[in-house]
Amino acid sequence: MIAPPFPADEDARRATLRILQILDTEPDERFDRITRMAKRIFQVPIALVSLVDADRQWFKSAQGLDIRETPRDLSFCGHAILSDDILLVPDSHRDPRFADNPLVTGPPQLRFYAGCPVRSPSGHRLGTLCVMDRQPRGFDPDDQATLRDLAYLVEQQFAAMYAAMVDELTGLANRRGFESQAGQVLSLCQRNRWPATLLFFDLDGFKGVNDRYGHAEGDWALKAFADLLRQCLRASDVVARTGGDEFVALLSGTATAEKDRALERLRSQLNALNLRAQRGYTLAFSVGSAAMSAEEPLALDTLMAQADAAMYEQKQRRSEAIRAAG
Numbered sequence: 304m305i306a307p308p309f310p311a312d313e314d315a316r317r318a319t320l321r322i323l324q325i326l327d328t329e330p331d332e333r334f335d336r337i338t339r340m341a342k343r344i345f346q347v348p349i350a351l352v353s354l355v356d357a358d359r360q361w362f363k364s365a366q367g368l369d370i371r372e373t374p375r376d377l378s379f380c381g382h383a384i385l386s387d388d389i390l391l392v393p394d395s396h397r398d399p400r401f402a403d404n405p406l407v408t409g410p411p412q413l414r415f416y417a418g419c420p421v422r423s424p425s426g427h428r429l430g431t432l433c434v435m436d437r438q439p440r441g442f443d444p445d446d447q448a449t450l451r452d453l454a455y456l457v458e459q460q461f462a463a464m465y466a467a468m469v470d471e472l473t474g475l476a477n478r479r480g481f482e483s484q485a486g487q488v489l490s491l492c493q494r495n496r497w498p499a500t501l502l503f504f505d506l507d508g509f510k511g512v513n514d515r516y517g518h519a520e521g522d523w524a525l526k527a528f529a530d531l532l533r534q535c536l537r538a539s540d541v542v543a544r545t546g547g548d549e550f551v552a553l554l555s556g557t558a559t560a561e562k563d564r565a566l567e568r569l570r571s572q573l574n575a576l577n578l579r580a581q582r583g584y585t586l587a588f589s590v591g592s593a594a595m596s597a598e599e600p601l602a603l604d605t606l607m608a609q610a611d612a613a614m615y616e617q618k619q620r621r622s623e624a625i626r627a628a629g
């Protein structure tokens with residue numbers, strides 16, 4: 304058996320799965336309808352929408368299988384997401400990648416597999432729409448075209464979910480996406496008695512960038528800042544653009560010293576960007592933070608309000624200092 308390797312975009316792919324907040328959710332008729340159609344059209348016992356997570360594949364929709372997940376190492380879909388095309392395994396007994404796979408040699412005794420990768424609007428292959436049989440079979444070009452059409456329906460559902468949760472300009476979570484993801488992360492911190500820190504950022508003098516250099520330049524600056532946040536914070540932190548030039552990040556399991564280090568990294572990378580980019584203006588931000596200790600749980604709203612107030616204070620101090628100097 305050959306376990307599937309990770310694709311090159313693995314981190315971004317998993318971050319997208321997190322933003323969509325689709326893993327471990329309830330069955331959804333929009334996806335179940337598609338797998339029912341696939342099962343009927345191809346006359347197969349099993350049809351799945353499988354999402355490939357860190358170490359498992361999890362089924363958003365499953366027809367003909369009682370389990371909701373299997374280890375990623377054993378998954379056919381882990382192989383299918385390595386390419387844009389359909390992965391076709393007409394007879395698993397004759398394929399060295401799968402011949403001694405426990406899902407082939409034991410239940411559900413998979414013999415035939417056809418899986419079409421399903422992508423997020425940002426282009427990451429999140430999983431597959433796949434059909435399976437317990438006997439070998441063919442899958443002609445017409446079948447393949449039909450499977451691609453059905454996979455496209457799955458992608459449209461992803462697109463609708465994505466639009467509701469993601470800021471189109473920067474690809475970060477939007478306010479709604481943030482509230483929902485951060486709410487879950489905060490509950491996890493509270494259950495495990497981990498500290499958490501919320502950072503509230505607002506760019507300084509951003510209106511001036513738009514006014515002097517145009518809206519397109521303003522968009523460039525927002526995207527550049529979003530990229531820096533992505534680079535300087537951990538993949539497990541929840542980062543969002545919640546308004547015009549406002550960004551927030553929830554750092555989980557993070558105490559003050561780590562938060563300070565993250566902000567130092569951000570400042571130094573922003574300095575480097577300003578020097579490198581030479582756009583005629585200096586991109587700068589004010590930031591406020593609010594901490595939840597392991598002992599005292601706080602609601603997300605409270606953390607947001609505290610961090611916003613701290614940011615505002617810093618902004619006032621900075622503009623007073625600039626006025627005094629000038």
Ligand SMILES: Nc1nc2c(ncn2[C@@H]2O[C@H](COP(=O)(O)OP(=O)(O)OP(=O)(O)O)[C@@H](O)[C@H]2O)c(=O)[nH]1
Nearest residue numbers: 505506507508509510511513518519521522547548
């Ligand atoms: N380019 C661009 N500009 C935007 C977008 N959304 C909001 N803005 C602009 O962002 C600016 C935000 O305004 P403020 O926060 O008051 O401006 P500021 O100059 O940063 O003010 P301070 O925060 O006090 O430093 C406004 O000019 C908005 O028009 C966007 O998606 N793209």
